[in-house]
Amino acid sequence: MTKVIKLRKGLDVNLKGKPAEEIAQVKCPGEYALVPDDFTGMKPKVVVREGDEVLVGDALFVDKLHPEVKFTSPVSGVVSLVERGDRRKLLSVRVKCDDKQNAREFNVKQDVKALLLESGLFGFFRSRPYDVVANPEDKPKAIFVSAFNSMPLSQNFEFVLKGQEREFQAGISALAKLCKVHLGVSAKQTSKALLEAKDCEVTVFDGPAPAGNVGVQINHVSPINKGEVVWTLGAEEVIFVGRLMLTGKVDFTRTVALAGSEVKAPCYCKMKVGQQLTTLLEGQIKETDHHVRVINGNVMTGLKTTKDGFLGAHKTEVNVIPEGDDNAEMLGWIMPRFNEFSTSRSYCSWLFGRKKEYTLDARIKGGERRMIMSGEYDRVFPMNIFAGYLIKAIITGDIDRQEALGIYEVAPEDFAIAEFVDSSKLELQRIVREGLDILRKENE
Secondary structure, three states: OOEEEEOOOOOOOOEOOOOOOOEEOOOOOOEEEEOHHHOOOOOEEEOOOOOOEEOEOOEEEEEOOOOOOEEEOOOOEEEEEEEEOHHHOEEEEEEEEOOOOOEOOOOOOOOHHHHHHHHOHHHHOEEEOOOEEOOOOOOOOEEEEEOOOOOOOOOOHHHHHOOOHHHHHHHHHHHOOOOOEEEEEEOOOOOHHHHOOOOOEEEEEEOOOOOOOHHHHHHHHOOOOOOOOEEEOOHHHHHHHHHHHHHOOOOOEEEEEEEOOOEOOOEEEEEEOOEEOHHHHOOOEOOOOOOEEEEEOOOOOOEEEOOOOEOOOOOOEEEEEEOOOOOOOOOHHHOOOOOOOOOOOOOHHHHHOOOOOEOOOOOOOOOOOOOOOOOOOHHHOOOOOOHHHHHHHHHHOOHHHHHHOOHHHOOHHHHHHHHHHOOOOOOHHHHHHHHHHHHHHHHO
16 A cells, blocks of 8 residues: 655745647758756766767766766767866867767666666766765665656646656666665656656655655655665656666656746656756747846756756756846835735735735845744655754854754755745755755764
8 A cells, every 4th residue: 555645844935937748840951969967976087089979778988986977978970079167167069069969878687787887877876975976885775756846837747757657667676676665756647657657666645845855755654764766867867777777778867847937838848868958948038128047956956047048967947037136116115916926914915815826036135144943844754854953054164053953964955945935035945955065074
């Protein structure tokens, strides 16, 4: 019998611009880029030179600390640029693709971990604690996969899964050869491929955002104690693994949700990891007289980018919303604000209930203030952790207290909703990321 966990803490934000469940065609760009910053916690070492010819699945760079962890090309072609920044930091490796794509073939009969390392798919695994690229030498107690995203304007994985059920199951079965697999699904999902998935333990989660976060699911199914390791993998990346097991070739094609109030026709598009966003956004942004923000990823957790940016390795959405920096409001603080969202009853918009859709911009509407322990984090934080006290421990650098308060279980994305409602206007996700990085260095 499938276990059901009901979560009551959290917050659903209903935004305009949800993607229609239809696939739109996009042009294939001439250049793709693999960005090391997408793989948190690894130190890249380039193994190609400009002008080298590569196949789909050939390594572009590896992790200096674990050279067996490879990061491979999503397309075949010629390495056109090894881009470096300050202090020769590797920013990206770009490949100009061929007209006809050729992929490297892998031996699927070898050990699963060895196959994942050789093909570059192991680089997509993330490890808790610290939320970094997984260490192949670790022995995780489980692998967690969340099959839904509860954040606003997020990808509907149940739609993405249609026609790829066989690949998804093949991926789950391959992961099960490494260790126990936990699959988290939503109470709203009905797909048999999810609810009746084999070789894994399925748990149903019923609740508002961030119920779809894998960190929330780990906390309620199998909390992490000091010294334990858990690996996580995105649901669509499980399909990557399944394609490899069935064909012997890697295919980094994603079904990306193009959403947001500034998009003419929100929809889904097939794109490869590292594909230039110009191909997706060309002709899709509304013609307006105000500035817009392009977000590589979700509106709550994604990164600000430009039309010339590249699809992030783990990103399943691209969102376009108003920037808000050119929005002048006269007496804005005293107006009733029927069209503005508020978690309290400060605005009159609460009279319309939760079904009303809102157009929100990127403003934080206020500066950083003193942190008040009002319990506002805990109302939207569905983990058995005192979020406010943990943030204070990170800010003050109290490592012992961080460990006692459960920092090993969290990732920056788990604080996205808390950051949204924070009246102190603190960058909680940045604070948590810096705290995890410091803690990892201390424990090395």
